[in-house]
Amino acid sequence: MITLNYQIEISANAEKIWSVLTELDKYKQWAIAFSPDSQFSGQWLEGESVSFFDPNFGGTRALIDRVELNKAIEYHHIAIFSPDHLQDIDSDVAKKWIGCRETYDITPLENSIILKVTIETHPDFVNMFNSGWQQALPLIKLVSEQDDGATS
Numbered sequence: 215m216i217t218l219n220y221q222i223e224i225s226a227n228a229e230k231i232w233s234v235l236t237e238l239d240k241y242k243q244w245a246i247a248f249s250p251d252s253q254f255s256g257q258w259l260e261g262e263s264v265s266f267f268d269p270n271f272g273g274t275r276a277l278i279d280r281v282e283l284n285k286a287i288e289y290h291h292i293a294i295f296s297p298d299h300l301q302d303i304d305s306d307v308a309k310k311w312i313g314c315r316e317t318y319d320i321t322p323l324e325n326s327i328i329l330k331v332t333i334e335t336h337p338d339f340v341n342m343f344n345s346g347w348q349q350a351l352p353l354i355k356l357v358s359e360q361d362d363g364a365t366s
Contacts, residue, residue: 215313218343221330222351226358228284228320231327234358235287235318243357247349248342258287265295272296274311288317310336329354 224231234240236258245252249268256264260281267273272295280288291314295301302308315334320327329351333343 215315215334216337216340218333218335218340218347219330220333220347220351221328222355223323224327224329224355224358225325226327228322228327231320231329231354231358232284234354240357244350244353247353248346263292264289267295270297275301276316279315284320286317286319288315290315307338310338314339 234244238253242251242253245254245266249271251268251270252266253268254264254266256262258264258278258281260278262278263275264278265273265275274291275293275295276289276291278287278289280286291311293301293303294305294308294311303312314336315332317330317332319330319332321330331347331351333347335343
């Protein structure tokens with residue numbers, strides 16, 4: 215596995231950034247960087263599974279390892295699946311994908327937040343993550359810094 219690190223400074227509070235990461239309507243606004251109709255289903259609770267998918271392309275299932283409200287999320291991938299929801303844990307791609315880990319850390323600074331994303335992955339997926347996060351982080355910043363009437 216290779217460890218990849220990405221980060222961005224955001225002028226918003228931790229609660230706002232948390233909502234952008236974990237609320238479906240906001241997630242869709244930045245996860246488009248990975249797939250046109252990216253979405254998820256499941257609950258952000260330790261021990262629960264969450265499915266990340268695009269209905270046209272399939273997706274991945276992850277097990278939540280750690281949740282610290284407004285601070286951190288960590289999960290590891292346990293399967294991939296096709297658009298018709300057939301689970302795959304045996305193909306070469308699935309075997310390389312299973313065990314990949316994603317960690318999101320929200321760290322307050324004096325007047326902003328650093329969002330750090332750490333990915334542990336197989337070398338085959340480095341280009342996908344690099345390309346995706348290069349586009350996703352500015353979108354997370356944009357959505358987080360938008361004034362939606364909530365206090366920030």
